[in-house]
Amino acid sequence: MTAENDEGAGAVRPLRGFPADRVSLLPDLGRVDYTELPNPFGRRQDLVRAYLMSLGSGQLLRSYVHEAGIFAPGAPTGTGGGLGGWEALGSQLRGHFLGHWLSAAARIVATTGDAELRARAEGIVDRLAWLQRENGGEWVFSIPEKYLHRIAAGKPAWAPHYTVHKTLMGLLDAYRHLGSATALDIVVGAARWFHRWTGGFTRRRLDDLLDHETGGMLEVWAELYGITGEAAHLELVHRYDRPRLFDRLLAGEDPLTNRHANTTVPEALGAARAYEVTGEERWRRVAEAYWRCAVTARGTFATGGQTSEEVWTPPHGFAARLGLKTQEHCTVYNMMRLADVLLRWTGDPRYADYLELNLYNGVLAQQHPRTGMAAYYLPLRPGAQKKWGTAKDSFWCCYGTMVQAHTLHNAYAWYAYDGGVALGQYVPSTLRMPPAGDGSRPGVEITQRPDPEVGTHIAASGDRGARSRPRRWVVEVTVRAERPAGFELALRVPEWVAGPVALTVNGESHPVPGGAREATVRRVWDDDTVRLELPRALRAVPLPDRPESVAFRDGPVVLAGLCDEERRLCGNPARPETILVPDEERDPFAWRGSWRARGQDRGLRFVPLHEVEDESYAVYFPVTPER
Numbered sequence: 044m045t046a047e048n049d050e051g052a053g054a055v056r057p058l059r060g061f062p063a064d065r066v067s068l069l070p071d072l073g074r075v076d077y078t079e080l081p082n083p084f085g086r087r088q089d090l091v092r093a094y095l096m097s098l099g100s101g102q103l104l105r106s107y108v109h110e111a112g113i114f115a116p117g118a119p120t121g122t123g124g125g126l127g128g129w130e131a132l133g134s135q136l137r138g139h140f141l142g143h144w145l146s147a148a149a150r151i152v153a154t155t156g157d158a159e160l161r162a163r164a165e166g167i168v169d170r171l172a173w174l175q176r177e178n179g180g181e182w183v184f185s186i187p188e189k190y191l192h193r194i195a196a197g198k199p200a201w202a203p204h205y206t207v208h209k210t211l212m213g214l215l216d217a218y219r220h221l222g223s224a225t226a227l228d229i230v231v232g233a234a235r236w237f238h239r240w241t242g243g244f245t246r247r248r249l250d251d252l253l254d255h256e257t258g259g260m261l262e263v264w265a266e267l268y269g270i271t272g273e274a275a276h277l278e279l280v281h282r283y284d285r286p287r288l289f290d291r292l293l294a295g296e297d298p299l300t301n302r303h304a305n306t307t308v309p310e311a312l313g314a315a316r317a318y319e320v321t322g323e324e325r326w327r328r329v330a331e332a333y334w335r336c337a338v339t340a341r342g343t344f345a346t347g348g349q350t351s352e353e354v355w356t357p358p359h360g361f362a363a364r365l366g367l368k369t370q371e372h373c374t375v376y377n378m379m380r381l382a383d384v385l386l387r388w389t390g391d392p393r394y395a396d397y398l399e400l401n402l403y404n405g406v407l408a409q410q411h412p413r414t415g416m417a418a419y420y421l422p423l424r425p426g427a428q429k430k431w432g433t434a435k436d437s438f439w440c441c442y443g444t445m446v447q448a449h450t451l452h453n454a455y456a457w458y459a460y461d462g463g464v465a466l467g468q469y470v471p472s473t474l475r476m477p478p479a480g481d482g483s484r485p486g487v488e489i490t491q492r493p494d495p496e497v498g499t500h501i502a503a504s505g506d507r508g509a510r511s512r513p514r515r516w517v518v519e520v521t522v523r524a525e526r527p528a529g530f531e532l533a534l535r536v537p538e539w540v541a542g543p544v545a546l547t548v549n550g551e552s553h554p555v556p557g558g559a560r561e562a563t564v565r566r567v568w569d570d571d572t573v574r575l576e577l578p579r580a581l582r583a584v585p586l587p588d589r590p591e592s593v594a595f596r597d598g599p600v601v602l603a604g605l606c607d608e609e610r611r612l613c614g615n616p617a618r619p620e621t622i623l624v625p626d627e628e629r630d631p632f633a634w635r636g637s638w639r640a641r642g643q644d645r646g647l648r649f650v651p652l653h654e655v656e657d658e659s660y661a662v663y664f665p666v667t668p669e670r
Contacts, residue, residue, distance in 0.1 A: 056390045058458035058465055060383075061474065063153035063220060066453035069471040069492060082471045084452040087407065088151065090415030091449045092160065095148055097434065100167050102126050106138040106185035107171065111178045127436035135201035136440075138185020138210065141167070143443030145213030149220035150450040161221065168217050168226045171210075175229055181236040183229055184210055191240070194255045195248075208258035208309075209443065215266050230267060238275045241282045250287055256306045257283065261313025269320035280317055285310050292332040293325075299336050299355040305440070307333070308377040315384045327388070334385060337378070338397065344423060345584040345594035345662065346408070346601050346652065347400035350374050362589040365663060370421040372441035375405035376448045383455060386467070390460070392560040395467055396538040396599075398455055402468065404601045406448045407653035409441070417445035421652075425609035425661035456491070463531030465561070466491060469518055478525070485525035487568070489532075494519040494574060514541075514580065516598065520573040529567040534575050536560050539598050541580035548573050581623055581638075583616035583666075592663045595623055595638075595649065602638060602649040603660040612643060613667045621669060623649060642669075 068085040105125055109132060129136045148164040151157055175183035182188060190203035211233060217226035241249065264279040288307060291298040299307065311333035318326035342359045343349050348370030349356055356364050379401050386394035409418040411431050418429045419441045432439060456470040464474065473490040494517035520534065536544055536559055544555040546562045549571055555562045562575060579598040586592045593616050595602040602623070604610065614622035626639045626648070635654060640647035652662065 056460050058387045058390050058460050058467075060387060060454060061457055061459060061476075063150055063453065064156075065476065066457055066472050066474050067154060068453055069473065069490070083407070084449075084470050084472075087410060087412075087415075087449045088452060090410070091147060091446045092151055092157070094415050094434070095144055095151075095160065095446065096163070098126075098144070100163060100170070102435075103141045103144055104167065104170055104174075106130070106132060107141070107174050107183070110138075110182075110185055110187060111174045113174075113177065126438060128432075128438040129440070130438040135186065135190065135203070136206050139206045139440070140209070140438050140443050141185070142209030142211070142213030143446055146216040147446040147450050149213075149216045150447075153220035154450070154453055164217060164221060165223065168214065168221075168223050168229070171214070172225050172229055175232060181232050183233050188236075195244070195252055197251075200255075202256040202258070204253075204260050205256050205258035205440075208260050208263055211263045212259060215263065215270075218270070227270065230263075231271065234264070234267060234276060234279060238279055241279065249282055250285075253283065253285055254287065256303070257285075257310060259309040259313060261285070261310055262316045263313075265313060265316040265320050269316075277321070280321070283313070285314075289314065289329045289332075292336055293328060295332075297336055297340070297358070299341075300357050301354050303353055304337075304350045304355050305353065305371060305373040305377060308337075308374060308381065311337075312377060312381055312384070315381065330381065330384065334381060342587050343400075344370065345586075345596060346370060346404035346421065346423075347397060348375055348405060348421065349378075359587040362586055362592070365423045365425075365586075367422045367424050367427055368420045369423040370405060370409075372405065372409045372417060372419060372421075372448075373444045375401050375409070376444035379406070379448075379451075379455075387458065390465075392535060392538070395535055399468055399537060399599045402452075402455070403599050404652055406445075408601075408655070410445055410449065411656060412654065413656065417441045423662050425663070426607045426659050427661075428657060428659050429655060431657075457489070460533075463533055463563075463565075464489065465533040466520070466535055468535075469516065484530070485528050487525070487528055487530075488523045489520065491518055491520045493517065514578065516577040516579055518575045518577070520575070522568045522571045522573070524568050524570070527567045527569045529565075531563060531565040532568075532573065533561045533563045534573070536562060537577065537599065539579065539582065539596070540577050541582075542578035544578070545576040546573070581619040583619040583622070585616070586663055592665045593619075594662045594664075595619060597638075597651075601652040601662060603652040603655050603662055604640070604647050604649050604664065605655075605658050606647060606661055607659040609661060609665070610645070610647060611665045611667060612640060612647075614642065614669050616666050622666065 068088060069082045070085055071081050125131065130140055131137060145164060145167065148160050152161045152164065171183055184207050186203055186206050190200040193200040194203065211230055214226040214230050217223045244252065261280065261283040264276060264283055268276040268280055288298055288310060311330050314326045314329040318330065337349065337355065340358055341349055344361055350371050351364035351366055351369045353371050379398055382394045382397045409421055416431045416434065418431055419439050422429065432442060452470050453472055455468040456472045457474045458465045458467050469491065471492045473488060476487045478484060478486045544562060546553045546555050548564060564573060582596045583593040584596055612622050622640060623638045624641045626637045638649040
């Protein structure tokens with residue numbers, strides 16, 4: 044049997060995601076330094092699951108019951124007490140979180156088979172169906188219709204489309220992942236109301252209406268049309284088009300700078316989904332133009348984020364935006380979803396790099412690693428602290444995207460393409476592919492994890508000095524087939540690799556060309572083990588418009604210096620090892636550990652940004668060249 048490696052950057056080919064039930068996160072990674080090491084991605088999903096279960100169904104449904112006219116103050120309601128923050132009855136966004144709850148719960152159920160969570164989710168769907176009937180058979184939402192009538196009349200209301208979208212999204216996810224026909228019926232009934240309401244507007248009035256935040260309404264209607272194929276649902280797709288934004292993007296203009304970011308990212312996602320269900324090329328060109336404007340022509344912070352005070356930063360103009368309200372979590376989540384779409388369409392590894400950077404320094408960094416609570420922003424001002432919400436009195440928009448984000452770790456791990464399987468993100472997980480229906484392929488199970496021999500070597504050496512620790516990610520991929528099966532396996536080579544990549548199959552070395560963006564093995568698989576070594580190094584990442592200030596990344600992981608003020612460092616940013624040295628590494632992938640500044644007038648400790656809890660920290664540091 045032979046293995047072949049593609050030359051250059053690797054073939055660019057469309058990819059397909061796997062259904063949620065095909066990929067499961069590993070519970071743990073084995074033992075390192077005699078300590079059981081949990082899978083950080085599985086642990087974060089477990090925190091979300093525990094949080095979802097901590098909220099009573101009555102609490103989540105309270106505003107829906109109230110809107111249906113069933114709630115009576117002072118009477119027994121079975122609501123389990125009210126929730127606060129954006130879920131309080133006095134908030135015009137009340138009820139938005141239930142849709143996120145349903146989406147997250149449905150995906151966890153699909154991934155893990157969680158019977159308890161399924162029962163809770165199906166009970167909520169049944170309750171919503173009853174409330175819809177009680178409310179006339181169409182309106183099923185937590186806010187009154189008058190909020191939409193107000194914005195149509197030019198009067199203020201806080202994002203009613205945004206709130207409504209969350210419920211519709213959650214119901215569609217319940218249909219997709221739980222197989223709930225009831226959930227789909229509810230959405231179809233609600234769509235009748237919107238089709239009738241929007242049918243009374245001219246295109247100009249629709250454009251005026253949609254200038255108010257629409258959330259993901261375009262994506263919802265595209266998703267619904269993809270399920271039903273009904274003409275009325277396609278009409279809703281076209282009515283929720285955004286020509287005032289999309290036409291400017293297609294003309295090569297920049298309509299994003301200083302504009303509220305998470306108002307428009309869901310609309311780009313809607314265009315992407317509209318392309319997938321209609322095949323109309325304009326929709327695809329809109330999504331691609333949005334990415335060029337938001338990312339390619341704009342750049343990013345070292346973390347991968349691009350927003351401050353909830354708006355898009357000017358292209359490559361980040362220095363003035365290092366504030367307390369950088370990197371809104373919702374934008375991180377939705378831009379990762381857009382990157383995933385474009386990765387699937389093209390196979391371009393740059394989208395996978397973007398996903399990885401934001402996975403570590405956004406999604407992980409903005410969830411408290413012990414409590415599971417969300418941080419609305421990721422402050423980048425030196426000496427700042429993350430501000431965590433509470434379990435029942437916050438419910439910002441970012442709470443919703445946080446619970447969904449941590450159910451998608453398995454979605455980004457593996458992809459299929461014609462004739463092969465691609466490893467997208469190094470998330471310890473198992474992919475299970477059942478036998479092909481025509482018998483052309485047997486059942487196959489593929490597992491990726493950090494190579495356990497690396498941790499064993501660290502523990503057995505008895506050396507707790509970090510300088511002797513491996514400066515590479517070592518990944519073990521095992522392939523088990525029910526009977527020999529021929530296909531291609533493509534392992535992503537990240538942008539951050541710092542030297543030659545080593546690949547072995549069953550202990551036999553196979554060269555990976557320099558500069559390759561993937562290591563591709565084509566063979567007949569049976570019971571095989573692939574080992575991939577990805578050299579990593581510390582890198583100084585300059586602030587685009589203030590290059591004398593740098594952040595430090597170890598592989599994709601941004602490091603935070605624990606300090607309560609701006610600190611100037613001395614050294615050569617081109618050789619960051621003159622500034623920082625590893626102090627302690629507690630696992631093979633540097634998901635945990637610490638570094639320390641060397642040769643400075645004061646000591647300074649660095650840890651992964653996603654490990655920071657309540658400490659004051661800085662990410663960017665002005666550097667004086669060493670003398």
